[in-house]
Amino acid sequence: MARWTRKRIKGSxxxxxxxxxxxxxxxxxxxxYEKGRNGAPDWFWASWVIPAxxxxxxxxxxxxxxxxxxxTPKDPA
Structure with missing residues (x-):
């Protein structure tokens, strides 16, 4: 099983x-985190692997x- 971690990006x-x-x-x-258009919390996410x-x-x-x-790699069908 893959080991997942996260690190704060300082100053952003x-x-x-x-x-x-x-x-x-x-x-x-x-x-x-970004405040959503309706004022509710909104979390943006992005992956940097292909396909992004x-x-x-x-x-x-x-x-x-x-x-x-x-x-996570998908199993071929």
Whole structure:
């Protein structure tokens, strides 16, 4: 099973809610907080592997899971 970690990106968000996501020590994505259009919390996520993916989630945990799903190799059909 892959080892997943995250590290705060310093200086980019005064609340400290900006994270690089690592799989086995390699940076594979980013998750950060942004106030949504309707005022609700909104978490942006992006993967940096091919094919890249991105989206928004309601919680940090959901955003981290989306990065994991985007980065984890799929079994061939």
């Amino acid at each position: 968000d005064p609340r400290g809610e900006d994270w690089s996501v690592f799989r086995e020590g390699e940076a594979v994505g980013r998750v950060y 993916a991105s989206g928004r989630s309601e919680t940090r945990e959901e955003a981290l899971e989306q990065v994991r799903r985007a980065v």
